[in-house]
Amino acid sequence: xxxxxxxxxxxxxxxxxxxxxxxxxxxxxxxxxxxxxxxxxxxxxxxxxxxxxxxxxxxxxxxxxxxxxxxxxxxxxxxxxxxxxxxxxxxxxxxxxxxxxxxxxxxxxxxxxxxxxxxxxxxxxxxxxxxxxxxxxxxxxxxxxxxxxxxxxxxxxxxxxxxxxxxxxxxxxxxxxxxxxxxxxxxxxxxxxxxxxxxxxxxxxxxxxxxxxxxxxxx
Numbered sequence: 001x002x003x004x005x006x007x008x009x010x011x012x013x014x015x016x017x018x019x020x021x022x023x024x025x026x027x028x029x030x031x032x033x034x035x036x037x038x039x040x041x042x043x044x045x046x047x048x049x050x051x052x053x054x055x056x057x058x059x060x061x062x063x064x065x066x067x068x069x070x071x072x073x074x075x076x077x078x079x080x081x082x083x084x085x086x087x088x089x090x091x092x093x094x095x096x097x098x099x100x101x102x103x104x105x106x107x108x109x110x111x112x113x114x115x116x117x118x119x120x121x122x123x124x125x126x127x128x129x130x131x132x133x134x135x136x137x138x139x140x141x142x143x144x145x146x147x148x149x150x151x152x153x154x155x156x157x158x159x160x161x162x163x164x165x166x167x168x169x170x171x172x173x174x175x176x177x178x179x180x181x182x183x184x185x186x187x188x189x190x191x192x193x194x195x196x197x198x199x200x201x202x203x204x205x206x207x208x209x210x211x212x213x214x215x216x217x218x219x
Contacts, residue, residue: 026105046130084108
């Protein structure tokens with residue numbers, strides 16, 4: 001059963017706002033999100049139910065990329081409204097039938113507290129199962145991105161990895177990432193805020209300047 005920490009009550013989730021903390025039972029034992037994160041990025045995701053085909057493909061996809069997420073300083077944690085016993089049985093079944101070991105914890109959220117804390121229950125879709133939500137939580141416990149998928153469409157894991165790469169690149173270099181950006185592509189420089197800086201920008205030979213407000217550079 002999940003518990004809310006007193007300093008982070010349920011509330012509206014906003015980009016760059018605080019990620020609500022909680023303590024919950026998981027397949028790896030009791031876990032408090034902020035302590036377990038230990039200053040790393042967290043990818044918190046939900047699935048509708050154990051032992052369902054699309055969710056099984058997604059759990060396998062997360063597991064196969066777990067090392068890549070770890071190399072980027074990101075920890076994975078799943079959530080659904082099933083019991084810990086169901087999670088354990090499902091994890092064991094995936095290893096037996098698909099040869100894939102699930103290395104990350106899955107929250108047992110029978111009371112839906114974590115699911116409702118993170119707005120994973122969308123009642124027009126289902127009142128008793130979570131949609132496919134993904135939350136990107138940074139080392140300061142801020143929500144940096146949220147992605148929702150319907151129950152009948154599996155997630156794009158290249159996009160999940162791309163968003164994490166883009167957020168980390170933007171933070172490290174103080175830049176923005178354009179549409180369809182991939183690691184190694186040019187990034188966008190924030191536009192200048194004064195007329196003098198705009199004049200300097202258009203003469204800056206070190207940048208790929210299209211106009212004063214639109215400039216890129218290679219990292």
